[in-house]
Amino acid sequence: MKQRLQHARLEQAIHKSQSFSELLDIPCEVLGNYCVRDYVGSPGMKQDPTTDNTRAKGFFEDQGAWRETLTLEAGEGLSLAIFATFLAVEIDAGTDTAEFLVLAPKRSPEQEGGMYVGLMKSHNTDSLCQLLADDASASGQIGKEIAALVEWLRMPLAEQPSVSESWFGRLFKNKEQG
Numbered sequence: 001m002k003q004r005l006q007h008a009r010l011e012q013a014i015h016k017s018q019s020f021s022e023l024l025d026i027p028c029e030v031l032g033n034y035c036v037r038d039y040v041g042s043p044g045m046k047q048d049p050t051t052d053n054t055r056a057k058g059f060f061e062d063q064g065a066w067r068e069t070l071t072l073e074a075g076e077g078l079s080l081a082i083f084a085t086f087l088a089v090e091i092d093a094g095t096d097t098a099e100f101l102v103l104a105p106k107r108s109p110e111q112e113g114g115m116y117v118g119l120m121k122s123h124n125t126d127s128l129c130q131l132l133a134d135d136a137s138a139s140g141q142i143g144k145e146i147a148a149l150v151e152w153l154r155m156p157l158a159e160q161p162s163v164s165e166s167w168f169g170r171l172f173k174n175k176e177q178g
Helices: 007-015 114-122 126-134 137-156 164-175
Strands: 035-038 064-072 076-085 087-093 098-104
Touching: 007 035, 007 137, 064 126, 064 137, 076 137, 087 137, 098 137, 126 137
Parallel strands: none
Antiparallel strands: 035 098, 064 076, 076 087, 087 098
């Protein structure tokens, strides 16, 4: 059984708006500026008998125009659904344990044309679709970057001692030395 994504890591990635380049130790040539914006852990709970909610195309159909879904060879059970304004990583799509990560470019008010124009330009996946059409190796690179992200999200956070444990540790350490 595959390990589910760690909620502490998801919260870190989502709330701090950290891009792939900031989170991962690998070069992120294609998705380096993308961030995890949302997580769906139980898409099958969205009750709609007319769509397959265990796949991003069905689950997000009312959120944006779907363009294509790529099966990613770098990660087992991973695929990438490309919508007009965002990406959705599918983990074990079509199963009861399906999970989705919503990816979008990191927002920057300094983008050309001001905050809102820059936001609209950055949330357009045309350039990514064009790259996939022009460069056969782009799909492999995207697969590596997404597989690295999912692996990072599955790793447990290092155990951090609580404040009280740290205080007691220092207290007893000082007693032993004194």
